[in-house]
Amino acid sequence: MEHSDFRALFGLSAFSEEEALRIYVQRQFSRIVAHGVDYDVAQRVVGRITAFDKWAPEWAGEGGYWEAIAVKARRRGHRTTAMNAFFLASSCYRVAQHILHDDAAKMACYPKVVSLFETAGKLMSPPLERVSIRSSYGPLHAYLSVPAGRGRLPAVILAGGADGWREEYLPITLIFLERGFAVLNVDAPGQGAARLFRKTAMPVDVERFFSAAVDFLLKTPRIHPQQIFMLGHSVGGYLTLRTAAADRRLAACAALGAPFELLSIFDASPPARRINFSLLCGAREPEQGREILRQFTLEGLLNRISCPVLIIHGMKDSVVPFSHVERICSEVRSSVDLRTFEHGIHTCDNYVGEVYPLIADRFLDYAGGSRRRMTRRIANEVPA
Amino acid sequence: MEHSDFRALFGLSAFSEEEALRIYVQRQFSRIVAHGVDYDVAQRVVGRITAFDKWAPEWAGEGGYWEAIAVKARRRGHRTTAMNAFFLASSCYRVAQHILHDDAAKMACYPKVVSLFETAGKLMSPPLERVSIRSSYGPLHAYLSVPAGRGRLPAVILAGGADGWREEYLPITLIFLERGFAVLNVDAPGQGAARLFRKTAMPVDVERFFSAAVDFLLKTPRIHPQQIFMLGHSVGGYLTLRTAAADRRLAACAALGAPFELLSIFDASPPARRINFSLLCGAREPEQGREILRQFTLEGLLNRISCPVLIIHGMKDSVVPFSHVERICSEVRSSVDLRTFEHGIHTCDNYVGEVYPLIADRFLDYAGGSRRRMTRRIANEVPA
Structure with missing residues (x-):
């Protein structure tokens, strides 16, 4: 075609x-x-x-x-x-x-x-800085913004989908920044600039890249090591859940319009999305892409997640059926919170003013919770 | 009806x-x-x-x-x-x-x-404060926001139209605040809360009320007395030009979709706007409103304006014909800058992201200019 x-x-x-x-x-x-x-x-x-x-x-x-x-x-x-x-x-x-x-x-x-x-x-003040995430996929660029001031901050990693990349998430970045988060906005291998300029493809075990992003944040001054969060859209939601399953350093995560696996989405998609999915995983032709995508599934992984999970889904999502969400929710063993929007389209793009503040505030609650837990732990170290 | x-x-x-x-x-x-x-x-x-x-x-x-x-x-x-x-x-x-x-x-x-x-x-931080403007029309409430920090700031008075009042201009307020302006957002007599709760009507010489607003700003800490600006929409543009003609303390002013006089606008309007205009000037019935509105004109006033004037007009304005703007521009003797938008509707509501930054930046340029003039004046006081 x-x-x-x-x-x-x-x-x-x-x-x-x-x-x-x-x-x-x-x-x-x-x-x-x-x-x-x-x-x-x-x-x-x-x-x-x-x-x-x-x-x-x-x-x-x-x-x-x-x-x-x-x-x-x-x-x-x-x-x-x-x-x-x-x-x-x-x-x-x-x-x-x-x-x-x-x-x-x-x-x-x-x-x-x-x-x-x-x-x-x-x-911007503070500036949105271009930084380099070093991983086994080579150095990939990301954007980091850390609110001015003193004290340790919660941080959030933003992951995009099959065709929505770093630069698209500025409005989301701002929502987190004004609530006191540091924000790391990445293109994983196969996404956006990482594919177009670095010729990378997304590996099945892409969570290793996001773990490198967590490593990066842990080396960034002022980031609270127990308050690192991750948020992803569509395929980025899938990436977020994979990462949460593999990396216990995430304090909590959220996924919007996240698929359980990509093959059925691919099969139900018009050619444009099949091409996007194929390019993502390094295939030149959709037939080849389809074969690679068989491996892109959360099967057997979700029971390893130990942090709280927030799932958001639009009930008018024409890309990811609600059955994917039901399966995700049923397989996660840690705390899962599902919030649906009756008129929400894919990744609730028509609810941004409600959805992102909700996620950021929830993460802040978790951060407060981990602070409370920390306080208890410290208190325990003080002899009574 | x-x-x-x-x-x-x-x-x-x-x-x-x-x-x-x-x-x-x-x-x-x-x-x-x-x-x-x-x-x-x-x-x-x-x-x-x-x-x-x-x-x-x-x-x-x-x-x-x-x-x-x-x-x-x-x-x-x-x-x-x-x-x-x-x-x-x-x-x-x-x-x-x-x-x-x-x-x-x-x-x-x-x-x-x-x-x-x-x-x-x-x-909000800094808060948007409710303040009281004392004038011959009694005390009327307004909103004041002054950016945090030190140093004297430029200030802008925002004036609304026949049916657009104080609370409508928050997005405009924010555009000025992030550029370092203090913002005073008022309902004149006959507008918004001043009419509905205080039962006031707009007098022909309403510029006296805005002069009271200037008095208020001059008494507000941190406002630079030579950097007070005014901006108005529609009827608010008319009010702005009236005020600039009467009060030489304005450093510059801007009017969007401003009429030269209200009678012809009234006559060309559907009943809803006739009712709005009538209520504005205290008439119970449009027939009575029409008689009062005969006096609402800039005729003979504009040559008294001494500050720079910025006029913005949408060429698809279905309320105020461009002929009003032409007359305004021809009668103002001070510097007039006219900026039209080919696809702009009334008050360029479909160009907010371009129009308000343009006005705020222009005011900042004028403020810089007046600072330069001030510097010269101070320099003159130092014996050579």
Whole structure:
């Protein structure tokens, strides 16, 4: 299949171009707005898109518009405006490349996503720093932000899905930052910049990479070693649960729209998602991807999780059926808290204002709990 | 006319209830999102509204939902979540009452708008304080927020329109706060809480009230006396220009979607806006309102303005024609900067992410300019 036959890619061949595009926009809109594009900006850009092949150029054009505003604001010393406009420019280029599959057009767009994001990150206070996670997969870049001040902080690792990567999670990062968390935003091998620029593929035992991320946080000043959390979306939720099963240093974890295994999701998916899944695990063709994906399952792992688990699921999730969640909840032996949203779409992208504060606050409760446990432990060491 | 005949009120009698509601939602949506309701929350609520008489109860219901989340979060010590949820709850009640005209249903809703907003404001850091502006119209309440730290700050007075009041401008307030401004958010006589709870009407020479607001700021610690700015929307833009003409203490001012006079706007308006304008100036009936409004004009005033003026206008403004802006620009003798947005609706509600940073940064430039002038003046006092 040509990667330019968008109606076929999205399983919308039965519709006219216009109708297929309308459906695609409707599916993507909440995610676009949730992850950093102002409603009105998104509305204007999609209003200009009259065919699928205009998606990438129109979004990239909007990215250029905001980049120009950002550059001008920075030159005039308007730091906040420059920072926001650089982030928005990065987001527009991210939405532009989202529709493409590792071809030349995507590779032309993605460096903009990263460089504009990093430029914006430097203007944040405290800055969003580019850091390097050393692991057996080679050094992979991540973003770290640590709130200013003194005292040890809880930290959260954010893991993205098959096509949602580091730069997409800035709004989530901000929700955690304003609640006093340090945030580490990573692309695992096979994801985002780690795949496109480092040519990595996701291994079955990818939890080793996330353990390296935990190692990194434990070496980061001011991070409380007993308050490291992890949160993942979609495939990132699967990664989070794998990591929690393998690494007892997580204080708690949360997964949104997480699958139990990837094969059945792959089989039920339109070509675009099959391609994403295949690229993720290093396969050039979906047939090969399907074979590799057989191994991507939580089977036999979840009973090893010892930390509290928060599962969030939208009951209108058209990607991951609720049966996956039921299986996850039934196999985890530690404390599991399931919160469903009746009108929630995949990864509850239409509930960001409710879901992320809920997760961050829950993690803070756990952190408080571990502090209380610590206090007890210390008290026990004092002779009565 | 019954205030419950919404199609007639909005000039949509030619349409079915369903179609009229769709048009109304489309007109209001950007404003609702721009002024504090998450896109997805707004989308869900309007999705539940099947007829005009469901507007107020559905929005109030959503307000109650967020109030419950806020109260629970506050009880658990989750301050940021509580603050945001109280603000969102207030916004939902504000959108609920917006469709109503000073009747019992509105009076039942509005205290929630104010009390939830004030509760949220107390959780902000620095807090959004309720303060009292003393003037010949009696003491009227306003919101003041002064960024923490040391040093003298620029300040901005925000003025709302015929039906957009203090509590609506929180997102704008935040844009100024993060750029280091103190913000004073007022309801003039005849607007919002000042009308509904204090039974005031807007006098023709309402600039006296805003001068009292300037007096208040000059008595507020840390406000730089030569860096007081004013910004107004729609009728608030008219108020801003009146004030700038009468009070030379403004360092600069900005008006969005500002009319030159109100009579022609009144005459071209559907009944809902005629009622709003009439209530504003204390008339019980539109016929009486129309007579009073004849006096609401900038004629003969604008040549008295001595500070720089920034005019912003959306070229798709269906309330205030561009001819008003042309007349304003031609009569102001001081520096006028006009910035138009080709796709901008009334008061550029669909460009908030671009317009308010632009205004705040421009004011900062003026503040820098006045600092430079001050430096020169001080330098002159030092004998050479």
